[in-house]
Amino acid sequence: RKEVEQDPGPFNVPEGATVAFNCTYSNSASQSFFWYRQDCRKEPKLLMSVYSSGNEDGRFTAQLNRASQYISLLIRDSKLSDSATYLCVVGAPPGRRALTFGSGTRLQVQP
Amino acid sequence: GAVVSQHPSWVICKSGTSVKIECRSLDFQATTMFWYRQFPKQSLMLMATSNEGSKATYEQGVEKDKFLINHASLTLSTLTVTSAHPEDSSFYICSARDKPSTDTQYFGPGTRLTVL
Numbered sequence: 001r002k003e004v005e006q007d008p009g010p011f012n013v014p015e016g017a018t019v020a021f022n023c024t025y026s027n028s029a030s031q032s033f034f035w036y037r038q039d040c041r042k043e044p045k046l047l048m049s050v051y052s053s054g055n056e057d058g059r060f061t062a063q064l065n066r067a068s069q070y071i072s073l074l075i076r077d078s079k080l081s082d083s084a085t086y087l088c089v090v091g092a093p094p095g096r097r098a099l100t101f102g103s104g105t106r107l108q109v110q111p
Numbered sequence: 112g113a114v115v116s117q118h119p120s121w122v123i124c125k126s127g128t129s130v131k132i133e134c135r136s137l138d139f140q141a142t143t144m145f146w147y148r149q150f151p152k153q154s155l156m157l158m159a160t161s162n163e164g165s166k167a168t169y170e171q172g173v174e175k176d177k178f179l180i181n182h183a184s185l186t187l188s189t190l191t192v193t194s195a196h197p198e199d200s201s202f203y204i205c206s207a208r209d210k211p212s213t214d215t216q217y218f219g220p221g222t223r224l225t226v227l
Binding site for chain 1: 153154156215221
């Protein structure tokens with residue numbers, strides 16, 4: 001079983017749509033969670049950290065459910081520029097190892 | 112702030128040669144840098160964790176004699192792919208952590224290596 005699992009997609013949605021991605025992780029000791037965005041042939045860029053209380057940044061909302069070990073990302077009012085691969089990223093307890101990346105969910109927003 | 116650069120951005124080399132990739136934190140000191148590899152349509156896979164002034168910690172399955180890592184200063188880590196083979200062709204990405212108390216990492220733009 002992969003440490004971080006994501007639906008690879010692609011998710012094809014029209015502009016203006018709301019789309020949600022889920023991700024599950026296997027290490028219950030994980031303490032930090034992130035969503036990164038990766039454009040084709042580019043490095044990942046941090047989109048947002050994910051907290052148990054949930055957090056929102058403009059059109060993006062992230063939620064963490066520790067009991068079920070899943071993380072979600074909601075994108076409202078999708079823009080063409082949101083087209084990218086979204087990586088679910090989990091960090092283990094500090095000092096143990098680096099981040100573990102999911103394989104990504106590809107989003108294609110269409111005009 | 113928190114900018115990480117990598118050089119070169121792409122390289123094409125012949126099989127059997129060695130290639131050095133540099134990773135620099137431009138506006139902060141990075142006590143820890145990480146090296147990842149990403150094959151097409153796959154996730155980033157951690158290769159090694161590099162701490163300034165000490166030996167790198169390699170992930171299982173990564174040959175330390177083939178992928179030499181040096182982290183001689185707080186702003187520079189290098190990865191040398193020795194005796195490169197076509198199967199080493201990949202996207203190599205470094206990242207750096209600016210605070211030891213946080214998991215947030217800042218990524219370099221990556222180096223695309225093609226071994227002929």
